[in-house]
Structures are given as C-alpha cells and as structure tokens.
Amino acid sequence: MNHWPFIIAAYAVVLIGIGGLSLFSWRAMRRAEAAADAMRERR
Numbered sequence: 001m002n003h004w005p006f007i008i009a010a011y012a013v014v015l016i017g018i019g020g021l022s023l024f025s026w027r028a029m030r031r032a033e034a035a036a037d038a039m040r041e042r043r
C-alpha cells in the first residue's frame with residue numbers, strides 16, 4: 001500500500017492551516033496597530 005497520497009494530503013492541510021493562521025494574525029495585527037494609532041491621535 002502506497003502512503004504518499006496521505007502524506008501529501010497531510011502536508012497540504014498543514015500548509016493551508018499555517019497560511020490561514022498567518023493571514024488571520026496579520027489582519028489582527030493591522031487592526032491593533034490602527035487602533036493604537038487612533039488612540040494616539042485622540043490625545
């Protein structure tokens with residue numbers, strides 16, 4: 001039995017998950033930076 005399809009699928013799932021998590025984190029960071037800048041400008 002060939003295990004390569006499972007291995008490739010597992011790597012694909014991990015890479016997609018890392019990409020999604022990175023995008024989510026980047027967007028959250030951008031929102032937090034914008035909120036910090038807005039607070040700084042209000043003073």
